Amino acid sequence: MATTNHITTIWKGGMAFESTNPSGHPVNIDVAPEDGGAGSGFRPKALMLSGLAGCSGLDVAMLMKKMKLEVDDFRIETIANLTDEHPKYYDKVTIAYHFTGGALNKEKLQRAVDLSVEKYCGVMEMFRRFAELKIETVFHQK
Template structure:
């Protein structure tokens, strides 16, 4: 990827479109937002692939995140809390938790930051019956 400075943001042209990154939300996505989005995107995608391989049918998956930053250390991210909400019928909670652990072990973004950022995960099952 080749980034360039334009209009108060660092930009890169990707296959999906132009990405603008800036410390000021008026000019682009903030770096911490992209960090959290990459962790959620990777973790959620891996989780979904595991469920698909096990033929576990779900009706929906959403992940909410909360970020804890340290203002005394350049606002570095110290903790990311992820809350998974899985919607479906007859879902096995124990199996979903095991799959969540497995997805953590296979998510490259989580593995890349696990020694410097605490990542907490919780799971909620919403029964669609």
Template structure:
């Protein structure tokens, strides 16, 4: 896998993936686009969500939505690394079984999410979930 990041002016950088997709990163605390560290959180949330949705669909859970709210704490020293990241999954659907959701979230965190597994070596990552039942 390859990627390229090119400075495009001020504190803006264009990141382009091997598959040809691009996104802007802003080193100025995310004033005009996500900062590189914000993008790490977005990647973690995306990776984890893909796993959770896939696992719940394979378990034949009738889900209509999946959202993950991510909260991170950073160290006060330079470099300002993440110390803790918490993922709160909000699963929406009809008659969704909490045991299936718990299993999906745990499998993502412990086995499938590449981003979480890489970050886990240096960051305390926790997770929980809630289920919102669709009206029948």
């Protein structure tokens, strides 16, 4: 049986919306004041990038735990190019995985990133349908 997600998004006045999530936590969505909003929430397209980084990050964190890898800090920098023509969408996205630590196992960390990118992250697969993806892994020794 296919899994479905049901999201309810409610207009809160102006350009603001509140969107439910299967977790039960709401997300506020709004646009910048120069676009007629109050800047009181996430921008919809930027929220897609957070979803991409979060999905892949969860995979990598799970694999780091499973592989018993020592990492002091892990962050993902996601940089996307928005097209000029309407409807504007991301056509190129760079996802950079940054690992910091004193005893980084580079091969295993790279394997964790590769597994997320190539096999586990469904949001990555969705992005692959409309954007050129560039994946970088950066190691910072302490």
